[in-house]
Amino acid sequence: MGWLDANAVTLVNGVAEGMLLYMMAAGLTLIFGLMDVLNLAHGAFFLFGSYLAFQFGRHGNNWLVAFGAAVLVGAVLGAILAVATRPLAGRGHLDQALLTFGAAFVLTGLASAVWGYGFQSVSVPSALAGSVSVAGHQYPTYRLAVIVAGLLVAVALFVVIERTSAGAIVRAAVADRDILAAMGVNVHLVMGLIFVVGAVVASVGGMIGSPILGVNTGVGDQVLLLALVVVTIGGLGSLKGALIGALLIGEVQAIGTALFPSFAAFLLFGAMAAILVVRPQGLFGLVHGTRT
Amino acid sequence: MGTHGDGGVARRQFLRGLGATGAVLALPSLAAACGNSAAKSGGRSTGATSTLKVGVLTPLGGVFETVGKEMRNGFKLYLDTHGNKLGGRKVEVVTADEGKAPADATQAGQRLIFSDKVDFVVGVVTSADAVALRDLFDQAKVPLIISNANVTALSTTAKSPWVYRTSASFQQQGASAAKWFYDNVAKSDVWVMADDFVGGHDIAGAFTKAFADAGGKVADSVFTPFQKTTDFQPYLTRVRNGGAKGVFAFFGGSEAIAFVKQYRSFGLFDTIPIAGQGSLADSAVLPAEQDDAIGWRGTGNYYVPTLDNPTNARFREQYTGAFDEEPSYYACSSYDAGQLIDLALKKTGGKTSDADALVDALEHPGEFDSPRGQMTMDAATHNPAEHFYVYQDAKENGKIVSKVIADTGVFTQPTG
Numbered sequence: 001m002g003w004l005d006a007n008a009v010t011l012v013n014g015v016a017e018g019m020l021l022y023m024m025a026a027g028l029t030l031i032f033g034l035m036d037v038l039n040l041a042h043g044a045f046f047l048f049g050s051y052l053a054f055q056f057g058r059h060g061n062n063w064l065v066a067f068g069a070a071v072l073v074g075a076v077l078g079a080i081l082a083v084a085t086r087p088l089a090g091r092g093h094l095d096q097a098l099l100t101f102g103a104a105f106v107l108t109g110l111a112s113a114v115w116g117y118g119f120q121s122v123s124v125p126s127a128l129a130g131s132v133s134v135a136g137h138q139y140p141t142y143r144l145a146v147i148v149a150g151l152l153v154a155v156a157l158f159v160v161i162e163r164t165s166a167g168a169i170v171r172a173a174v175a176d177r178d179i180l181a182a183m184g185v186n187v188h189l190v191m192g193l194i195f196v197v198g199a200v201v202a203s204v205g206g207m208i209g210s211p212i213l214g215v216n217t218g219v220g221d222q223v224l225l226l227a228l229v230v231v232t233i234g235g236l237g238s239l240k241g242a243l244i245g246a247l248l249i250g251e252v253q254a255i256g257t258a259l260f261p262s263f264a265a266f267l268l269f270g271a272m273a274a275i276l277v278v279r280p281q282g283l284f285g286l287v288h289g290t291r292t
Numbered sequence: 293m294g295t296h297g298d299g300g301v302a303r304r305q306f307l308r309g310l311g312a313t314g315a316v317l318a319l320p321s322l323a324a325a326c327g328n329s330a331a332k333s334g335g336r337s338t339g340a341t342s343t344l345k346v347g348v349l350t351p352l353g354g355v356f357e358t359v360g361k362e363m364r365n366g367f368k369l370y371l372d373t374h375g376n377k378l379g380g381r382k383v384e385v386v387t388a389d390e391g392k393a394p395a396d397a398t399q400a401g402q403r404l405i406f407s408d409k410v411d412f413v414v415g416v417v418t419s420a421d422a423v424a425l426r427d428l429f430d431q432a433k434v435p436l437i438i439s440n441a442n443v444t445a446l447s448t449t450a451k452s453p454w455v456y457r458t459s460a461s462f463q464q465q466g467a468s469a470a471k472w473f474y475d476n477v478a479k480s481d482v483w484v485m486a487d488d489f490v491g492g493h494d495i496a497g498a499f500t501k502a503f504a505d506a507g508g509k510v511a512d513s514v515f516t517p518f519q520k521t522t523d524f525q526p527y528l529t530r531v532r533n534g535g536a537k538g539v540f541a542f543f544g545g546s547e548a549i550a551f552v553k554q555y556r557s558f559g560l561f562d563t564i565p566i567a568g569q570g571s572l573a574d575s576a577v578l579p580a581e582q583d584d585a586i587g588w589r590g591t592g593n594y595y596v597p598t599l600d601n602p603t604n605a606r607f608r609e610q611y612t613g614a615f616d617e618e619p620s621y622y623a624c625s626s627y628d629a630g631q632l633i634d635l636a637l638k639k640t641g642g643k644t645s646d647a648d649a650l651v652d653a654l655e656h657p658g659e660f661d662s663p664r665g666q667m668t669m670d671a672a673t674h675n676p677a678e679h680f681y682v683y684q685d686a687k688e689n690g691k692i693v694s695k696v697i698a699d700t701g702v703f704t705q706p707t708g
Contacts, residue, residue, distance in 0.1 A: 216355075
């Protein structure tokens with residue numbers, strides 16, 4: 001009780017951080033699992049989302065516009081990158097890493113040309129300002145809203161992928177895209193759409209995360225690194241894995257920093273190493289073509 | 293396509309891709325490290341009547357673009373209000389870019405010294421750049437007047453006859469806050485929170501020592517990853533669970549904004565009294581912090597725009613008239629960098645040819661007429677002997693302003 005009481009806020013905060021990571025990792029894992037593309041420009045989607053929040057939401061009154069802009073810009077950038085990476089689909093991950101990493105540089109440069117290099121900050125929407133009591137301690141209302149938003153995204157993605165016929169096509173494309181193509185489905189279109197959806201989720205994640213993470217040109221890379229860890233832990237191509245992995249990393253970060261500050265960074269990658277030793281394919285990764 | 297249906301292979305290729313990413317990341321710094329070229333020394337003008345060349349070395353872009361602009365403005369204002377003359381000599385300004393890393397700054401410094409053949413250089417924002425530039429100016433025997441970079445070592449172990457500072461050292465700032473903190477914030481079970489870099493440790497260490505001298509006791513210190521921390525919740529929870537009765541903090545820029553907001557939204561502002569280095573809630577970050585900064589107390593400031601003295605009244609009016617914004621402490625210290633050269637050259641009769649005389653004049657320039665109030669150069673540390681002030685943020689006419697609430701007296705950097 002004593003420990004739980006003292007660290008309740010930290011635990012809740014780990015969930016909030018995990019949700020932001022999930023929004024980044026969901027697209028990353030889908031794009032990798034489905035298209036076999038290692039998209040290092042995924043952080044740039046997040047980056048643009050956070051700058052759009054700064055652009056439209058900085059006075060706390062235009063969050064709906066910021067949301068619309070994040071969806072639109074995420075979709076456009078996602079479509080462009082989907083087209084750009086298509087010829088590289090069969091060329092190995094080094095080529096993809098170089099192209100998408102270059103794209104990340106270009107997009108980050110673009111953002112700094114528009115918004116400058118400075119560190120910006122975004123205020124939370126006035127409706128979500130203030131704090132509520134969590135286990136007797138004050139906790140910012142906005143972070144609870146982030147948890148709710150993350151859960152909504154997770155549920156929506158789960159229902160679409162697991163419970164609809166469109167989702168069945170996506171799952172079929174992950175399992176065996178050649179057979180799917182032979183059945184008359186336009187696999188390239190499916191892949192392009194998944195790329196766009198992943199980009200939109202990341203961009204919206206960046207917008208939602210901006211009041212917590214701040215806005216600067218480095219925020220995309222910072223989240224990308226953690227999301228890559230999440231995807232590796234959760235298993236490539238698994239949405240469930242991305243969610244569990246993101247929550248795990250969020251908690252390891254929050255608790256680790258609070259209780260063992262000097263070892264926080266080691267704990268993060270230590271957790272990844274430990275999981276990979278036990279399950280080399282990640283928690284929910286594919287083993288010999290079967291979904292777990 | 294070989295990765296499909298085999299998670300193990302997919303992961304290996306994925307990780308290999310990550311390795312390639314690391315290699316790509318390492319390239320720019322390598323290129324920058326190879327970019328330095330040797331330059332030849334040559335005679336510079338040393339006469340008492342010819343034009344004086346002053347290099348202004350500040351970032352022209354990047355994260356510190358605004359700081360750089362304020363420093364150039366402050367120096368320019370001194371020239372503009374003194375007939376564009378220092379020590380009776382007409383001044384030609386050579387602007388150079390401090391860049392993004394110490395390698396950029398040293399390259400620009402070499403160019404200023406060896407090809408532009410400047411007589412003085414003023415500026416330098418970051419401590420890392422200042423440390424990197426130190427040997428260059430020490431060996432070339434060209435005076436470098438640092439108007440920001442606060443790294444303490446340049447006043448102590450790495451002191452040079454050719455390197456001076458018109459801002460303040462980190463240790464000076466941290467030590468100046470201690471007695472006031474003891475009298476006004478908390479006496480025991482005080483936690484110190486700062487960035488994990490040389491400046492954070494300097495300020496925290498100096499505060500802790502001076503606080504003990506004042507009779508107080510620091511219970512523990514928390515250092516957060518430098519320029520990487522956006523979420524302070526885990527650290528704030530540690531401080532609260534540790535039973536802190538007061539907090540002394542030092543953060544700047546975006547971290548200051550995040551810290552000030554989160555200290556309030558996690559409910560600590562009303563339960564654990566806090567004060568900290570002025571960069572936490574000064575004019576640079578107030579527009580972003582807004583109402584979250586109300587009531588915040590900032591220590592260790594050698595300049596606050598609202599200081600009440602005749603020189604500052606004049607300085608503020610001239611500065612706002614020329615640049616349409618309030619002067620910052622960066623502007624004040626760069627204004628005084630111009631003044632230091634002016635005072636020193638007046639002592640040497642405008643000459644820079646006699647090295648000993650020039651160093652002596654820079655070490656003993658006499659009283660400054662500074663917007664910050666009383667100020668002299670401390671010859672032992674090449675750092676100002678100056679007052680440090682405490683401000684508190686308040687809302688006036690819908691705008692947040694930092695108001696001076698205490699003068700903690702004159703502090704010099706301790707030697708050694």
